[in-house]
Amino acid sequence: MAKALKEKVLSLKMLSHSVFRMSIESEYISSTALPGQFVNIKCGDGINNILRRPISICGVDRQKGTFDIAFQVRGKGTRLLSEYSGEDLIDLTGPLGNSFSLPHTLIPQKHSKVAAVGGGIGIFPLLFLLKEMNNAEKHAYLGFRDCRSMVMVEDFREVTDKLLISTDDGSAGYKGAVTDLFEQHIKTWDKPDIIYACGPVPMLRKIVSIAQAHDIMCQVSMEQRMGCGIGACLVCVCATRQDDGWKYSRVCKDGPVFWGQDVIFEE
Amino acid sequence: MAKALKEKVLSLKMLSHSVFRMSIESEYISSTALPGQFVNIKCGDGINNILRRPISICGVDRQKGTFDIAFQVRGKGTRLLSEYSGEDLIDLTGPLGNSFSLPHTLIPQKHSKVAAVGGGIGIFPLLFLLKEMNNAEKHAYLGFRDCRSMVMVEDFREVTDKLLISTDDGSAGYKGAVTDLFEQHIKTWDKPDIIYACGPVPMLRKIVSIAQAHDIMCQVSMEQRMGCGIGACLVCVCATRQDDGWKYSRVCKDGPVFWGQDVIFEE
Amino acid sequence: MAQVSLATNIAGIKLKNPVIAASGTFGFGREFAEFIDLNKLGGISVKGLKLRPTRGNKPPRIAETPAGILNSVGLQNPGIEAFIKDELPFLRQYDTAIIANIAGDTVEEYCEMARMLDDTEIDAIELNVSCPNVKSGGAAFGSSPGAVSEITSRVKACCSHPLIVKLTPNVTDIAEIAMAAEASGADAISLINTVLGMAIDIHKRKPVLGNIVGGLSGPAIKPVAVRMVYEVSKSVRIPVIGMGGIFSGEDAVEFMLAGASAVMVGTANLVNPFACLEVIKGIEEYMEMYNYRHVNEIIGKLDTA
Amino acid sequence: MAQVSLATNIAGIKLKNPVIAASGTFGFGREFAEFIDLNKLGGISVKGLKLRPTRGNKPPRIAETPAGILNSVGLQNPGIEAFIKDELPFLRQYDTAIIANIAGDTVEEYCEMARMLDDTEIDAIELNVSCPNVKSGGAAFGSSPGAVSEITSRVKACCSHPLIVKLTPNVTDIAEIAMAAEASGADAISLINTVLGMAIDIHKRKPVLGNIVGGLSGPAIKPVAVRMVYEVSKSVRIPVIGMGGIFSGEDAVEFMLAGASAVMVGTANLVNPFACLEVIKGIEEYMEMYNYRHVNEIIGKLDTA
Numbered sequence A, B: 001m002a003k004a005l006k007e008k009v010l011s012l013k014m015l016s017h018s019v020f021r022m023s024i025e026s027e028y029i030s031s032t033a034l035p036g037q038f039v040n041i042k043c044g045d046g047i048n049n050i051l052r053r054p055i056s057i058c059g060v061d062r063q064k065g066t067f068d069i070a071f072q073v074r075g076k077g078t079r080l081l082s083e084y085s086g087e088d089l090i091d092l093t094g095p096l097g098n099s100f101s102l103p104h105t106l107i108p109q110k111h112s113k114v115a116a117v118g119g120g121i122g123i124f125p126l127l128f129l130l131k132e133m134n135n136a137e138k139h140a141y142l143g144f145r146d147c148r149s150m151v152m153v154e155d156f157r158e159v160t161d162k163l164l165i166s167t168d169d170g171s172a173g174y175k176g177a178v179t180d181l182f183e184q185h186i187k188t189w190d191k192p193d194i195i196y197a198c199g200p201v202p203m204l205r206k207i208v209s210i211a212q213a214h215d216i217m218c219q220v221s222m223e224q225r226m227g228c229g230i231g232a233c234l235v236c237v238c239a240t241r242q243d244d245g246w247k248y249s250r251v252c253k254d255g256p257v258f259w260g261q262d263v264i265f266e267e
Numbered sequence C, D: 001m002a003q004v005s006l007a008t009n010i011a012g013i014k015l016k017n018p019v020i021a022a023s024g025t026f027g028f029g030r031e032f033a034e035f036i037d038l039n040k041l042g043g044i045s046v047k048g049l050k051l052r053p054t055r056g057n058k059p060p061r062i063a064e065t066p067a068g069i070l071n072s073v074g075l076q077n078p079g080i081e082a083f084i085k086d087e088l089p090f091l092r093q094y095d096t097a098i099i100a101n102i103a104g105d106t107v108e109e110y111c112e113m114a115r116m117l118d119d120t121e122i123d124a125i126e127l128n129v130s131c132p133n134v135k136s137g138g139a140a141f142g143s144s145p146g147a148v149s150e151i152t153s154r155v156k157a158c159c160s161h162p163l164i165v166k167l168t169p170n171v172t173d174i175a176e177i178a179m180a181a182e183a184s185g186a187d188a189i190s191l192i193n194t195v196l197g198m199a200i201d202i203h204k205r206k207p208v209l210g211n212i213v214g215g216l217s218g219p220a221i222k223p224v225a226v227r228m229v230y231e232v233s234k235s236v237r238i239p240v241i242g243m244g245g246i247f248s249g250e251d252a253v254e255f256m257l258a259g260a261s262a263v264m265v266g267t268a269n270l271v272n273p274f275a276c277l278e279v280i281k282g283i284e285e286y287m288e289m290y291n292y293r294h295v296n297e298i299i300g301k302l303d304t305a
Ligand SMILES: Cc1cc2nc3c(=O)[nH]c(=O)nc-3n(C[C@H](O)[C@H](O)[C@H](O)COP(=O)(O)OP(=O)(O)OC[C@H]3O[C@@H](n4cnc5c(N)ncnc54)[C@H](O)[C@@H]3O)c2cc1C
Pocket: A038, A051, A052, A053, A054, A055, A056, A057, A069, A070, A071, A072, A073, A074, A075, A076, A077, A078, A079, A121, A124, A125, A222, A223, A224, A225, A226, A251, A256, C063, C064
């Protein structure tokens, strides 16, 4: 169950020119959050900047009662967020949304092989997910713009059996789209049992088509502009298939995680 | 000539539960400002809180190149202003408006007797005025709500020959309106040559009528909600007499200082 | 401290306080029930209902603007039958006024919905007349006095619940429209719905909203809403429910002084799930500060001398 | 970096850039000349002129609202003769388009002013049709297509300057009004004027403005203005000048993408005497960022596919 909370910011670290990682004290979030869930943060005063900003939970420390988020400064809201400092209270609702299905719940009898594919800010929820997985062989494929934008690589290395990186300009790792990197790998290598993906829509569309071509289970985490974040206002929808056609599902409540084959990627 | 400036805040001191005094570094304002003039301060971001706030100059230090303002926290703008701290840059336009006519310009041949009457936040411009007067006997009458609200009394004592104080509740000085205090004094005592007054409209109306009854020259400094502060938008008006009737004059440009007999105090 | 009473009665609808959650920002209450006790609300106006399940508009459906938001949800909706079957029983568990906000493509659809609601346990119907009249060229029902008259009297004829007509602000003369609603049998007027607006992403060179245009709500429109509530209150005798940018008790008091007998809180719910409760508390505090005992001592008490 | 050209020509009015100071926020330029070089502006629309000197409304005349302001200046004014004699010669010193914004109580007054301006060196007349028509019940001229038609054709008949008709947003269908102006001879449309609004001081229980209601301007109304500019640009062929809450070059680009050939900057001048110059610079930067050379590459180039 989501709660509205005012929690203490413990630290804010700059990871790259535009990405920050924030640790927040929260007994409640740290003890209840599942991978794939997010918090909805009031970055400004709520009157001049009305909307909260959805940010994924990228890790929890249940012992210490803290959780982490990582975010890129894009516009007004994330800029304000980057100006918080330790001891500030942060106003957030969460944990929100559904969560990724962990491998052991999908394939209980097996030590499954898992691929996590993330692009840009889409990598953050995957870190939490990979950390929470036991009894699985974990490969991660992370796409960045360039080597300057690479963040959290060590964190991912710690929680994966194999980590592959791509950059658009080839300044680190594979040169090109992370989807191409991933596709080459499943061609030459044992295919995974499950794919988890998060990133821009074109990337997700491609991943889902790869998954379908190879008949691999696939979950994607979607992004959409949000209002309430709790499922009441119906602004955050994406088109999903259902028996008799399609409908608009709420990314904040029915998602953000969807089965790849259920999502209709528009335009 | 007014300029748009970004100047450094040097210090902010709390003078009472709601009144602050701020020192600002400004070669330009300190060397050009005249008593009665004000600055128009952008307290917020200028988008969500659009309007600047007019605040009188309450003193200048021409040597150091600094000037002071004093303000009471009333609403959003002054609250933001009270959150500035040393080294912050403050965005202001000024010096704005006309100024009080100094005694030697009005009565050149005489060591004149002057009364300055101020109520509440109206006292601040009078401090600057009194300091700038030479060759005059200076009496000041300051009205406060109660003893907790008394501010700058020592500053006034330094620049006056006589200082009298009233409080609404009698917790310090004369109990009652500063206008009553003043009226009693000119009855029992030599009347001044000039009265300068600043404060709420009812107070000004009363002072002007006292001045007229005793045939004393009187200048009042008016307050009005402002837009541009430079005379262009015509929002800051007060009614003033002219030969053929009356007109609306701009408090920011034609004022804030008016001859008492010229102002038509509405309701 | 004086005991203040916020209870009020509007056109036969009993409200324990004058604060109602505005349609479209509160769903059918379920999500908010996780955060607040719905029993504490004056009422809930549910998400605009349509006769049939409706998908709504293409996303993105929301944009942030200075002190406001634009939305283009477009009445995504399970349909009125599903509401009656699945949602109303849930809402009826709570002791708060339930207002069914309805929206149709034709006058007939409005009437059909009103009839379907007639033997349900709702407290009132709110007629959302901001929707385009599909049969006559697509102008909103609410944009002419004639269309408002027609729809009001037709719906009134087929329902026994109190009828609130919710006006769109996108008109030249709001008082004229309100008077048409009153003359045609409306029991109360609520206003304002959202103001038509648009935002552009200058880097993509595209509208931000999938629907191109959307409805502006939030503090940005409060001055427009207060003005319209003031104009309408002066022109009709039926009660007026005011809304548009109410985020605090002080905002609500502005509307009440302007003539609103009750208020609705919309956009504020999106940022703050406790918004309605905070507005209630703020009104209470204002009344205590000035020693008012009944909300009637505020309503319409603006001094314009 | 590519050399960008901001020069443009609207209905025969040459503008060195598409940024014009909006009427009522820039006086007759004198005060701003202390802060900026008026030669750098695309143009100046002067404070609304009336036939005779006018006192304007009772103060207070301004209120701050969320991301906006309300004003109720009410056309305080030295009268058109004084403008021609005392102000125009000052303005004509500068190489910038001078637009005479005129406002009348009757159609005849508008015509008389247009005639008086006819042999002066202004660059265009801007017809402010937001004023109440004293002769026919007090509704604003701009609130019906019929009234706009009449006033436009009558004024057009008695002036040789390009005629800009400035629309009020307080109408049901802005495109219809714009089309009426176009059909009656307008050379360009400017919009939007302020949105009617009101603010209440809940502690004094009085309206903040001496005039009770006022006009809302500033960023709060930008989404409404962009939407109206978009609707009007799609409906008329004459050039459209957009305004409403423009505070930055980015805001201006929104209007231009929506179809505005030029923009006016109003409220922003009140907080920032350099606002117009910053808007010009911002447009230039945007054009450089995307390698545009002429403003025509932006105007109306919104992708709504
Ligand atoms: C479920 C979910 C999880 C997310 N997790 C993360 C994360 O862990 N780290 C991170 O950096 N970003 C994350 N995002 C994206 C993040 O929400 C946006 O980058 C952020 O809202 C941008 O706000 P802004 O004020 O900086 O930008 P602005 O452009 O000023 O925002 C304007 C409006 O658009 C919305 N908006 C803009 N971009 C997006 C977007 N991509 N998705 C949704 N809304 C958007 C904003 O919320 C706001 O309402 C997530 C988004 C969703 C939906």
